[in-house]
Amino acid sequence: MTSDGFRLTRQRRAILDELRKVTSHPTADELYEAVRRQCPNISLGTVYRNLETMSANGIIRRIDVAGRQMRFDADIEPHYHIRCVHCGRVDDVGSSTWDRLEKLASESTEYEVLGHTIEFTGVCPACKERERSG
Ligand SMILES: [Zn+2]
Numbered sequence: 001m002t003s004d005g006f007r008l009t010r011q012r013r014a015i016l017d018e019l020r021k022v023t024s025h026p027t028a029d030e031l032y033e034a035v036r037r038q039c040p041n042i043s044l045g046t047v048y049r050n051l052e053t054m055s056a057n058g059i060i061r062r063i064d065v066a067g068r069q070m071r072f073d074a075d076i077e078p079h080y081h082i083r084c085v086h087c088g089r090v091d092d093v094g095s096s097t098w099d100r101l102e103k104l105a106s107e108s109t110e111y112e113v114l115g116h117t118i119e120f121t122g123v124c125p126a127c128k129e130r131e132r133s134g
């Protein structure tokens with residue numbers, strides 16, 4: 001796998017294209033369904049492997065959301081996520097406090113700060129609507 005670490009094969013390109021089209025932070029299964037329309041012969045295992053390789057190389061971002069299937073993001077700039085506690089949908093949250101939080105952490109400890117993780121949870125608009133009408 002190391003020999004072609006950064007190479008964008010046709011399949012990887014197809015996966016990346018699909019991921020860049022959406023802001024829904026899809027799961028591997030959802031990406032597989034979308035990519036199959038471009039590459040009918042691609043397997044779910046290939047999609048998984050390519051997602052792993054691309055996130056390890058920093059081309060895409062892997063989001064580990066609590067207790068759910070892994071999701072992926074084509075946006076590799078630092079930003080936060082909010083997850084709906086009902087349907088598992090994930091959306092972006094502004095990142096204006098990112099640097100300030102890391103500065104705060106490095107000023108209040110002796111650590112060299114490498115990064116941080118914050119996950120917001122909530123109820124998405126669609127689920128809020130369902131709750132109100134149900
Ligand atoms: Zn929801």
Ligand SMILES: [Zn+2]
Nearest residue numbers: 073075091092
């Ligand atoms: Zn995101």
